[in-house]
Amino acid sequence: MPAKKNKTIFKCSSCSHEETKWLGRCPSCGSWNSFEEEQVTVKKKTTSAEKKKSAEAINLTEVDTLADYRFTSGITELDRVLGGGIMKGGAVLLGGEPGIGKSTLMLQLLSSSPVAKCLYISGEESPTQIRMRADRLKLKLNKIFLLHDAELEHIERVLNKNKPQLVIVDSVQTLFSQEVGLVPGTTSQIKYSCMELINWAKLQGTAIFFIGHVTKDGSLAGPKVIEHMVDTVINFEQAASGIRIIRASKNRFGSVDELGVFTMGGKGLLPVADPATFFIGQRREPIPSGSVISAVFEGSRTFMVEIQALTIPAKSGYSRVYSDRIDSARVSRISAVLEKHFGLSLSANDIYINVAGGMRLSEVGIELALAMAIYTSITGKKLSNNIVLVGELSLAGELRTVQHLDKRIKTAREMGFTVMVGPDIGTKSKVIHKNHDGLTFVPCRTIEDAVLALTQ
Numbered sequence: 434m435p436a437k438k439n440k441t442i443f444k445c446s447s448c449s450h451e452e453t454k455w456l457g458r459c460p461s462c463g464s465w466n467s468f469e470e471e472q473v474t475v476k477k478k479t480t481s482a483e484k485k486k487s488a489e490a491i492n493l494t495e496v497d498t499l500a501d502y503r504f505t506s507g508i509t510e511l512d513r514v515l516g517g518g519i520m521k522g523g524a525v526l527l528g529g530e531p532g533i534g535k536s537t538l539m540l541q542l543l544s545s546s547p548v549a550k551c552l553y554i555s556g557e558e559s560p561t562q563i564r565m566r567a568d569r570l571k572l573k574l575n576k577i578f579l580l581h582d583a584e585l586e587h588i589e590r591v592l593n594k595n596k597p598q599l600v601i602v603d604s605v606q607t608l609f610s611q612e613v614g615l616v617p618g619t620t621s622q623i624k625y626s627c628m629e630l631i632n633w634a635k636l637q638g639t640a641i642f643f644i645g646h647v648t649k650d651g652s653l654a655g656p657k658v659i660e661h662m663v664d665t666v667i668n669f670e671q672a673a674s675g676i677r678i679i680r681a682s683k684n685r686f687g688s689v690d691e692l693g694v695f696t697m698g699g700k701g702l703l704p705v706a707d708p709a710t711f712f713i714g715q716r717r718e719p720i721p722s723g724s725v726i727s728a729v730f731e732g733s734r735t736f737m738v739e740i741q742a743l744t745i746p747a748k749s750g751y752s753r754v755y756s757d758r759i760d761s762a763r764v765s766r767i768s769a770v771l772e773k774h775f776g777l778s779l780s781a782n783d784i785y786i787n788v789a790g791g792m793r794l795s796e797v798g799i800e801l802a803l804a805m806a807i808y809t810s811i812t813g814k815k816l817s818n819n820i821v822l823v824g825e826l827s828l829a830g831e832l833r834t835v836q837h838l839d840k841r842i843k844t845a846r847e848m849g850f851t852v853m854v855g856p857d858i859g860t861k862s863k864v865i866h867k868n869h870d871g872l873t874f875v876p877c878r879t880i881e882d883a884v885l886a887l888t889q
């Protein structure tokens with residue numbers, strides 16, 4: 434066995450930059466007081482995967498395929514975000530702010546999945562706390578096994594003995610191994626422990642979920658350092674109070690566009706079965722100026738969303754944009770287009786933008802609706818509540834087409850909207866000329882055309 438040799442290094446907790454001495458400021462990412470001392474054992478440890486693998490290339494046709502490689506989580510909205518269910522042997526990182534509902538969702542998952550043997554590894558909450566939560570949620574308890582430990586070597590012993598098919602690690606920040614120095618919670622502890630657990634899970638065909646806390650600005654290094662190791666990264670977002678959205682930011686087994694929508698209540702996280710109109714609520718006539726409906730396309734579904742704008746004379750002498758659900762730079766760009774084309778004095782106004790229900794919107798198709806929300810707020814004009822706006826805006830004020838226009842029209846029609854103002858995608862287009870069963874599509878080339886069509 435090679436001799437162990439300990440070496441002290443200092444590692445930036447934000448970007449993992451290494452130095453041989455402590456520095457007040459990281460020369461790589463500029464963070465202050467971010468260096469942590471770490472003991473590195475210079476000993477090559479053979480991982481469990483390496484022990485079993487021989488260094489030989491094989492032809493792709495000889496690789497075994499797994500029958501029934503996916504199973505349901507028992508939670509529809511989670512299955513959707515994972516790409517159609519949980520992969521056997523797959524590793525998933527679930528990130529989110531503390532208190533958003535990560536432990537709750539994972540406990541619900543263990544109870545609702547069809548898997549016979551599950552293990553919940555908790556380095557944070559005590560078994561009593563977890564039992565109380567499970568009781569509150571009225572979960573089936575008999576197949577859930579609990580391990581209150583965070584030391585890798587102990588965890589590995591239990592895994593080898595119990596061989597669960599589904600494992601939750603709550604959370605990665607608590608994991609540590611005797612192999613990697615004495616300080617728990619450092620990035621090397623997290624990386625090493627997760628790598629070992631992922632390798633074990635891959636060999637066994639066990640699905641493993643890691644919970645990772647992320648602070649509001651996403652600055653905590655812990656979960657970030659294992660993103661490249663796992664197959665799927667999903668993140669919890671809080672929309673309005675009581676509404677939670679999960680999205681994948683990486684998925685080796687499916688698309689990253691799908692959203693999962695939940696409500697958080699007394700029974701934990703409940704999937705929203707039909708979220709198409711969930712974010713617009715009750716529509717009243719007349720709707721106030723500054724409020725406009727758009728149809729956004731996320732993953733494979735259309736969501737109707739209400740964008741609200743409020744413009745008031747700038748308090749500080751120069752214009753400011755307050756918008757946390759739509760990128761402020763985008764709001765400024767759309768305001769500039771409106772100012773140029775309609776001579777509105779937007780640069781003398783503060784602009785507040787909100788999305789009802791709190792959904793974060795990054796899709797380009799909302800730009801016409803955003804423009805009309807700002808336009809109607811500053812002019813005091815009102816739109817009828819049966820109108821939906823869709824389209825991307827260029828700097829020159831032209832309306833650009835968006836993907837899946839037909840699906841957006843279909844959902845809007847089903848939800849009772851009767852007019853859609855959108856891009857003119859050419860006279861040959863079926864979408865424009867088709868009879869949409871009571872919905873009229875009004876094609877416009879420019880923002881001027883759209884304003885004319887909407888306010889005449």
Ligand code: TYD
Nearest residue numbers: 531532533534535536537697698699700701
């Ligand atoms: P939790 O799953 O502990 O969050 P995380 O693991 O992400 O830190 O969720 C904690 C919050 O959820 C807490 O504020 C209480 C709330 N909650 C409910 O509203 N309903 C419930 O049924 C449960 C179990 C929790």
Ligand code: MG
Nearest residue numbers: 535536537603
């Ligand atoms: Mg938790």
